[in-house]
Amino acid sequence: MNSTPATTPPPVPSGRPRLRLPGLLAGASLAVAAVAWGAWYGLSGRWRVSTDNAYVQGNIVQITPQTRGTVVAVGADNGDFVRAGDVLLRFDPSESRLALAAAEANLASVVRKVRGLYSDAGSARAEMAARQVAVDKASADFERRKGLAASGAIPVEELAHARDDLRLARTERDAVRKRFQTRQSLVDDTMLVSHPDVIVAQSALRAAFLEHARATVLAPVTGHIAKRGVQVGQRVQPGEPLMAVVPLREVWIEANFTETQLAGMRLGQPARIRVDMYGDEVSYDGKIQSLGIGTGSAFALLPAQNATGNWVKIAQRVPVRIALTRPEQLDAHPLRIGLSAHVDVDLRDRRGALLAHSPPGKPASETTVYRDQLAQADALIRRIVRAAAPAGDRTPEHS
Template identity: 30%
Template sequence: SARVSGHVVAVKVENNQYVQAGTVLVELDPKDYEVAGDRAQAQYADALATAQAARVGVPITSVSTSSQVTTAQAQVENARASRSAAEKEYQAALARIEQAEANNAKAQADLNRYKLLVGKQEISEQQYDQVMTTSKAEAASVAAARAQGQAAAHRVSEAESKLAQAEAELRSARTGPQQVSVTRARASAAEAAAGIAKAALEQAGLNLKYTSIVAPVGGLVGKKTVEVGQNVEPGQALMAIVPLEDVWVTANFKETQLKRMRPGQPVKIHVDAYGRDYDGHVESIAGASGAQFSLLPPENATGNYVKVVQRVAVRIRFERGQDPEHLLRLGMSVVPSVLTN
């Protein structure tokens, strides 16, 4: 029978032809299965490349994650140091503003006093000009100190922002183990996909191989129903092969004849068709009578019992090498004689 569906393009044997095991009997059109095999090969190559890339990505992700954590920790420490320095600078700027404002207050007070004195001509104009210049310088120093204070405050804000960013990057870097686990899971999934693609490729190869239907055993071809141009389906019977190398007889002996019959006893088998005797031996005795193995075994439901001698099947195996010309055929009538003594 066929194992795959297809269109029959060649039938290599005829009825009553003897074939050896492995002989090609029927060929199906392989084109569809060749295309399927090429597609499966390409899909397997793609899946294999993806799996290899995923495997390579696992150690890269591990190393990158470790490096990112180290770098992020260093950036956090640097950001904290920068913020501390900026805060100290800001405190120093505040102190300078306070000092400048104090100096400016003194200079403005001196200017007011000197202004009264110069009006009374108790001091010279030159002394007044010097005091005025000093007051202006101190006022400018206050403005400069305040500007420096604002700049220092801005640098503190920048340092705090950089510190917050560095801490966020550190938290992100510490999720590295989870990232590595995800990468490994992806690699495992890619390897599983490659395994599926490989199995599909192997199945495609088997299907292509099944387009050549070969004889499972040696024997004579019979009941050939397949012809060129026919479409066949899996499991559809195409022909029968009758094996002639391993031949046996099923003899239905009466149960009263089995008293001294045992497996292994020699048997003489007379074949009516050729009028000659063959040697054989009892191979086995059935586990039940033929009536019990029948489609509708008898049932004694009425209580009326009539004793009927039962028949039991005995398998008798021909000794090998007695039929080199393969003359024996399935269904021939024989008379077996079991030598029980």
């Protein structure tokens, strides 16, 4: 006889549900995190924008020769520190030294020739004065003999001779006057140093002096050597890149922010920079120096062609230049060109302008290492002129 087993009824739940502690803790953590994030965003986060699309940039000063020549010495190698005015390269100076010597001799010769022109003009003036005296004497003799001839005291032939002497004196005076005018026109309204021939010779000497001085290539700025590719014995041409000087103390940060992050940005706003090389332990102080005039794609070699059938909108990025405001931080932790960086900008102060409204008050970059070269050439010219035209031979119109 088969018997069916009795079904056991399910347990009846108690009147009070059991609490799920892990779920409550997770919910509480989320609530606390949301409140903390809201507080952070309200107090600080909404006043900050950041990007890790940022890189260290700086001036890369290319060293290119101003004259052709053969390299005989290289004064610095990659990584070396140089100061403005230090010798980087020397070329064989033989050709430039010969050209300079020829220019010096030419100037001395021209100065002596011009002195001769002044002397010729003075001699012609004195001769013209003497001829005028002869004309006056002949004219007086003719007038006296004309009266005597009228009274019959002298024969008519003597009066004719007196008339011929007067005509001859006048002819010689006119010839001397023309010679004087010709010689005077060569030196008229000039002094020795401002005579056209002397100026041409001085210009040739300056050019030869600069050519000789440029056989020594100087560092235009203070910095570190990079990209050195020149070798001793190499024949180089003007404008050929030989090495570069990078002033690492003048670097800046180029941060590429999206266009949606630019609304609150103003010139002068403070920024905090961190670079991957040193990590979060090292930071740099900076400020916004300029906001880009266009997006990166607008100035690309091949700009984007958005008027196409298949088009996807992409948030554009604008380069923002961040100037480092504390150079001592660079002394402690120097940067290199091209390092990756992370930039945070504080947007609280919005009193600054969006764009610069006045031209810069000083050059963005300059060098003075070539400033004295022409002054040295002028000093050489003065010495040559003094030697070719001694003080005893110079008159006020010659000096």
